[in-house]
Amino acid sequence: MVRDLLIVGLNHRTTPVALRERLAFPEAALPAALGHLKAVPGVHEAAILSTCNRVEIVACIAGGPVEVGGGIEAFLARERDVERSAFAEHLYLHQGRDAVRHLFRVAASLDSMVIGEPQILGQMKEHYAEAASAGTSGSVLHKAFHRAFAVAKRVRTETGIASKAVSVASVAADLTRTIFETLEDKTVMLVGAGKMSQLVARHLKARGTGDILVTTRTFDHAVELAREFDGTPIPFERLAESLKLADIVIGSAGAADYLIGPSVVQEVLRARKQRPMFFVDMAVPRNFDPAINELDNVYVYDMDDLARTRANNTGEREREAVRAEAIIESEVERFWRWLGGLEVVPTIVALRDKIEAIRQSELEKALATLQDQAPRYRALLDALTSSIVNKILHAPLASLKRDGAADEPDLAASVRRLFDLEPRVPAGSRDPEEQE
Secondary structure (H helix, E strand, O other): OOOEEEEEEEEOOOOOHHHHHHHOOOHHHHHHHHHHHHOOOOEEEEEEEEOOOEEEEEEEEOOOHHHHHHHHHHHHHHHHOOOHHHHHHHOEEEEOHHHHHHHHHHHOOOOOOOOOOOHHHHHHHHHHHHHHHHOOOOHHHHHHHHHHHHHHHHHHHHOOOOOOOOOHHHHHHHHHHHOOOOOOOOOEEEEOOOHHHHHHHHHHHHOOOOOEEEEOOOHHHHHHHHHHOOOEEOOHHHHHHHHHHOOEEEEOOOOOOOOEOHHHHHHHHHHOOOOOEEEEEOOOOOOEOHHHHHOOOEEEEEHHHHHHHHHHHHHHHHHHHHHHHHHHHHHHHHHHHHHHHHHHHHHHHHHHHHHHHHHHHHHHHHHHHOOOOOHHHHHHHHHHHHHHHHHHHHHHHHHHHHHHOOOOOOHHHHHHHHHOOOOOOOOOOOOHHHHO
């Protein structure tokens, strides 16, 4: 059986979210769906990867990829109760090396909406575990997914693909580390209750900041938000006098004019004995007068500054992605040799066995015609015929080992047809990759 890898799916680049939602598999539906998928003609092993950004069927197949792909397409339509015409044009199909490459790129988050994000790897592990539990994965998908997990780890270890923040909130939080050596003793003040400022506060809290002060025009909102962060609410009218407590100030309040200007900050700095302050202005119109940035020991970043930093970080991730792609290419070849070896090893064994059986049969016939069957003649003829067979088989077997597991995966099938072989896996044979 010639095995191949096939991926049929759609993602955030090919399909609008409204359609992705209709085709997504709820977690509870996966066990039954996997069983139905395994029943598709030509599908020998299968897994379903379903996230907010993609729905992909990963299958080990024995058959034509177009025919099997059509069966998988029909499966998606039946399982999710969506007309094929509604999603067919959005589907992509990856076969063979391309399928392996795609699987590895997805695991390494090179195919994600945000390059380097870590969530997809955890999702892949969960969905492969579902397939393993449902009994729809086998030796090929086991190897493919676990190799993908190892590739993702290697990419994160050997490149800086995830080293720079690329969301505005995480960029803002990361910038605080350029001002302060540690955040453990730093106090954060939220001015306003905008969603972006809340995200920044969560990032900072995750990084170990100290107290969080919250002030909004409506004190009840400040109390509610402060409770969420285990912080302290501050009446809005006490904003200026409370600033001296804050090392990091995040603004996201709606206001027609600046809420904080240079004169207020100068007084605050005197009260703080010139200890540095970091202002993150996430409001439009802005909450903080940009002239504050001219004061010593004060650092102000607005949305444009954050966007520029984010663009620089994104560019750096993209440069690191080039290095990641090179790692993936080498790993694709490694996996492909292993997959090709699944066909090559039994073929080599079967070819050797068949030729050896012919040699033994013909040797016995020749010996039977000899009047003098002295052991020395038997040994001589045995060595002679063995040598001839080994010399004849040397080139074909070398070609099978070299090309059958790499550039010409159909070579083993051709050899089996030419020699009319029924390959068997020898007892105790090892994984071809382990023989390297």
